[in-house]
Amino acid sequence: MNKYQNELYAGITMEELCYLTKFRHLLLGMLIVDDDYGLSFTLPSPYDEIADNLEDIPYDLKLNEIYVTDYSQWQLKPQKKKTPKKRRIPKPYSYF
Numbered sequence: 001m002n003k004y005q006n007e008l009y010a011g012i013t014m015e016e017l018c019y020l021t022k023f024r025h026l027l028l029g030m031l032i033v034d035d036d037y038g039l040s041f042t043l044p045s046p047y048d049e050i051a052d053n054l055e056d057i058p059y060d061l062k063l064n065e066i067y068v069t070d071y072s073q074w075q076l077k078p079q080k081k082k083t084p085k086k087r088r089i090p091k092p093y094s095y096f
Helices: 014-020
Strands: 024-027 030-033 039-042 065-068
Antiparallel strands (some): 039 065
8 A cells, every 4th residue: 555654545534644643734625734735635525515624524534535736835824023113203303
């Protein structure tokens, strides 16, 4: 059996996937694991339409479809902290 990174494979259960991975994201009916946007699991029907949270997916559900592709454009980019602009304090007006 072929395994992605010697752990993940098509037909894995949600329970085993949760045990083997640290992070999981639901994105457009796809399950992204460990912030690796080159790999995704497609949720089977009806979970692809009704699962809004990972808690909505039963642990015994088999994930039969795995895709290796480039979804890096979906990756959330860290927000830059905006530094406040320095206020210019006007110089006191002098008559002399």
